Amino acid sequence: MAAPAVPAQLPPADRGSLRIADRVIARIAAHAATEVLATAPGAELVPPEAAPHATVSVRRNTARLRLTLELGYPADLGSVSASVRRHVTGRVEAMTGMAVPEVAVEIERLHSATARRNEEGRVR
Numbered sequence: 690m691a692a693p694a695v696p697a698q699l700p701p702a703d704r705g706s707l708r709i710a711d712r713v714i715a716r717i718a719a720h721a722a723t724e725v726l727a728t729a730p731g732a733e734l735v736p737p738e739a740a741p742h743a744t745v746s747v748r749r750n751t752a753r754l755r756l757t758l759e760l761g762y763p764a765d766l767g768s769v770s771a772s773v774r775r776h777v778t779g780r781v782e783a784m785t786g787m788a789v790p791e792v793a794v795e796i797e798r799l800h801s802a803t804a805r806r807n808e809e810g811r812v813r
Contacts, residue, residue: 721780731761
């Protein structure tokens with residue numbers, strides 16, 4: 690008795706599924722935010738250890754993101770935040786195939802040149 694013929698390629702629905710861990714999506718989002726912030730006004734004022742942090746909530750095929758950022762000041766905070774939202778949304782959607790209807794941006798700290806000069810001049 691011969692074995693049943695196996696089709697050369699299974700339909701996509703029968704191939705299985707891929708689950709991307711939440712922490713991977715968060716890393717993609719944080720890296721995408723870093724890409725934008727590297728060229729943002731005042732980027733040179735932000736210390737390298739102040740990298741963006743992302744958290745994610747995934748339901749079905751939708752990811753909702755929260756980003757915590759530190760920015761240089763003065764800068765147009767609304768414009769920088771909008772650029773970060775657009776870029777992060779595009780990168781996460783392209784790399785994961787998930788919809789990203791919400792990217793909340795929280796600015797945790799502003800770094801100014803004046804504050805930096807004051808800190809450098811202090812004797813401890």
